[in-house]
Amino acid sequence: MISAEGYRLTLAVTDSTQQTTHAGAADVVAALVPQYGTLLFRVAHAALRNRAEAEDVVQETFVRVLQHHHTLHEIRDMRVWLVRIAWNLALDRRRRIRPSQMDDAFAEALASATVPADKALAQSAHLRAVLEEMERLPKAERHVLLLNAVDEMGTAEIADVLQKSESAVRALLFRARTRLRERVERRWQTRRNA
Incomplete structure (x- = not known):
């Protein structure tokens, strides 16, 4: 073992x-x-x-x-x-797991027990919103964004993992970050106005 x-x-x-x-x-x-x-x-x-x-x-x-x-x-x-x-x-x-199963468990696990319950709930809701918007990104953009966030992999390593060119990875990463930021901001703006 x-x-x-x-x-x-x-x-x-x-x-x-x-x-x-x-x-x-x-x-x-x-x-x-x-x-x-x-x-x-x-x-x-x-x-x-x-x-x-x-x-x-x-x-x-x-x-x-x-x-x-x-x-x-x-x-x-x-x-x-x-x-x-x-x-x-x-x-x-x-592909075999429902995304909602992953999102709920992930958001709850990240909400710290040392944070007051109201703040933890808000953090969990915000994280869930980010995760939901990430799920809506095109697959290639989502994959590049996740790999970049994990251990801060560089574009060269991501290109090797995904078997894409480094310039394609940079473009995907830029589009993913921009699109995610816009979608999350729009989502929170809509909630504030409601």
């Missing part, structure tokens, strides 16, 4: 040949988990907004590393490769 930051990965092997192969791969994964586990969790959580689902994605990402351990020497940028795997797995899971 490999664990770091609450992530647990159990390696099941069935015979001695597999055990020898998996032993070396397990050492590689054991080195990668503490180095990238938290980042992968943040990437998955940004897409899923559900802790349990995000933890499952992290585990599944490291299982994929085990499955492809023989090609690890070919990986140009381990961080980008792992983020791409986690991101794609998270998007696959996201």
Whole structure:
């Protein structure tokens, strides 16, 4: 069993040949988990907004590393490769989860217990509004914005993860920020006027 930051990965092997192969791969994964586990969790959580689902994605990402351990020497940028795997797995899971389930849990989790209840409720409502408006962004803009917010990934890394040009990522990020800001401001202006 490999664990770091609450992530647990159990390696099941069935015979001695597999055990020898998996032993070396397990050492590689054991080195990668503490180095990238938290980042992968943040990437998955940004897409899923559900802790349990995000933890499952992290585990599944490291299982994929085990499955492809023989090609690890070919990986140009381990961080980008792992983020791409986690991101794609998270998007696959996201398609199976209702967005409202993710938004409610995420907004409530971020409302701090140390903040007075009325302020926490207002923060939760504001965050829920931002999340709802993010969901309405075009998919490409939403993905770039989420990856930029997670671990402050730069445009070059986002371009590698999404397999787009860096200039396309910059344009998408600009449009996403502008559109989100306008939509949230319009939404709050409408509420104030009502």
